[in-house]
Amino acid sequence: MPIVSWCDEYSVNVGEIDIQHQKMLEIVNNLHTAVEECRDKSILKGLLIELVDFTHLHFSTEERYMNEYDFPGSENHKNEHKVLLQHLDNLVAAVSSGRYPTFCSDYDVSSDWFLFHVSNSDKNLGNYLNTKGVT
Ligand SMILES: [Fe+2]
Numbered sequence: 001m002p003i004v005s006w007c008d009e010y011s012v013n014v015g016e017i018d019i020q021h022q023k024m025l026e027i028v029n030n031l032h033t034a035v036e037e038c039r040d041k042s043i044l045k046g047l048l049i050e051l052v053d054f055t056h057l058h059f060s061t062e063e064r065y066m067n068e069y070d071f072p073g074s075e076n077h078k079n080e081h082k083v084l085l086q087h088l089d090n091l092v093a094a095v096s097s098g099r100y101p102t103f104c105s106d107y108d109v110s111s112d113w114f115l116f117h118v119s120n121s122d123k124n125l126g127n128y129l130n131t132k133g134v135t
């Protein structure tokens with residue numbers, strides 16, 4: 001069962017960013033399903049690495065928009081990105097060292113972070129970009 005389903009209220013009204021958020025949620029849900037089904041740690045690690053790689057791509061997309069359109073909140077926003085990347089790195093290290101049992105609760109922190117960040121910081125960025133004519 002998906003931990004989080006995409007709904008329109010998560011939209012930041014910038015197409016490229018919305019599509020990437022949907023892809024991130026898809027990976028997050030695959031990861032959650034793998035944990036629920038007690039899949040092998042190598043599968044979890046593969047999904048986590050997929051999430052880390054895609055998150056890097058996504059953050060560089062948002063940060064490119066921030067730089068291109070001189071977004072005034074970019075410093076705080078970029079710092080929030082660093083926090084999630086650090087958290088994901090910690091999860092990869094934990095799974096690599098065999099910490100399966102606590103993985104699920106650690107992992108839920110990631111999905112909460114994601115939704116909070118999208119609903120607040122990314123929406124602020126989207127609103128700003130909309131004022132610059134970006135959708
Ligand atoms: Fe962001």
Ligand SMILES: [Fe+2]
Binds near residue numbers: 021058062118122
């Ligand atoms: Fe985002």
